[in-house]
Amino acid sequence: MRTEFRLSGSGGQGLLLAGIVLAEAAILEGKNAVQTQSYGPEARGGASKAEVVVSEDDIDYPKAIDPDFLLALTAEAYRTYGKLMGKGLVIVDASVPESSEVSARTVRVPILSTAADELGKKVVANIVALGVLGRVSGAVDLPTLETAVKNRVPKGTEDLNLKALRRGWEIAAAAAS
């Protein structure tokens, strides 16, 4: 079965890295994974989108067609990609205002504030989001995600990032219930 993820927000939020870690976690579990991206010419700011396709089978088309999960961390990303959603679930940051244009099933999760206020580092919002995505999708297990995070994040930041991942995993449960 093919599971499609779209991670959207603004450039510099680290969504590309989150997508890479998600794909690497899937591979650690013996699945196939493809990660693609699209972004504007800006180094920071501007719309940014990473996509991950996970499957037990061979993956021909590498991009998301009808995402099973959309993560949106900005209002712009929520409106732009939210309204394209069909069967899938939208996971939007709690700070993003609701939009009448988005009709897909939606959960609101305090990803940005968990990173900035609770963990004191807004740069780990991507890893908090990864924890949320992992739990909500059921695509990968927490221990695998932990390994994948440790393999990718800069040396010396492992503890902070693992904490962020686990907090994401926890707040996802609260949001889903």
Next chain:
Amino acid sequence: MPKTVKLMQGNEACTVGALAAGLEFYAGYPITPSTEIAELCAEELPKVGGSFIQMEDEIASAAAIIGASLTGKKAMTATSGPGFSLMQELLGYASLCEVPVVFVNVQRVGPSTGMPTSPAQGDVMQARWGTHGDHPVVVLSPGNVKECFELTVRAFNLSERYRVPAVVLMDEVIGHMREKVELPDASELVIENRPAPKSRVGYKPYEADVDGGVPPMAPFGEGYRWHVTGLFHDETGFPSNKPEVADRLMRRLAAKIDRHETEIRDYVTESLDDCEVAVVSFGSSAMSALSAVRKARAAGVKAGMLRLRTIWPFPHDEVLELSKRVKAIVVPEMNLGQVALEVERASRCSAKVVRVSKVNGELFRPEEIFTAIMEAAK
């Protein structure tokens, strides 16, 4: 040793392939969406005793790799459309002077600065005919991350074997996509090197039979005397305006590729045996096309695909054979029909050729190609 299975980016796989093929010198001017190749070469080449140099522009970059190759080093540059345009002069120089070099072009939307971060396949004809004059060149097109590795190795091998410039024609999707890959062990690879001269005495750098022969190439700095010029030259390398010398040189250069087309041509097929609608595609378009072909099969249409791994030389014989037994050939590509032109020429009107073009900076959705296949099957 167990093979490493890892998530790898196309640009990364291309670089790893180049290193496996024996890359020792990289010169370039970073440009999206090829920049990761320069970054990785800067990191990795010093570790293996090689050199990385960031030049002032793409013209200088192309000149630098030609110079490095003349000293016996395997050399490469990577760029995108705007830079590839600037490199054309030197690509022609490498063709005429028979200097093995590899150009990687990770295509983005053009012409001009275009759309820097968006995929396109608009440089198909430029890769073949971008420099002036008839000239030999080989153009390879990877269709996934693993092939970025494999075809970069092959580009070096063909470049060395025939003393021609080789182009690895990628696109933004292929270059930036990350996939699960298992790369072959270095011991499993066949690495070729340019033919070497036997003796300094009487060495002629451009002496070979006219029937597709490749002259032995001596590295500069080892005592061989030879002359390199972009003027037409005789077998010693010195300029000549004699008609018979010019004719012989031009025909020999072309024959290096023409006489070896069958061993250079490379493609993969999917469900072609019984097919009624054939798709000819390449690069990232072929990923969408493969999905569309499978969907069409599931919908009861006998669809198949010929995916080009070498675009130049083009598999004319195969396309002609195919065109005689199918209803239509659908050619999806992210340009306005450059490969379709060649398919039309090769098929000699035996089958209807349907162009499916995408030029908005986005990859095809499989449905777009599926619709064209279903329409062609009617």
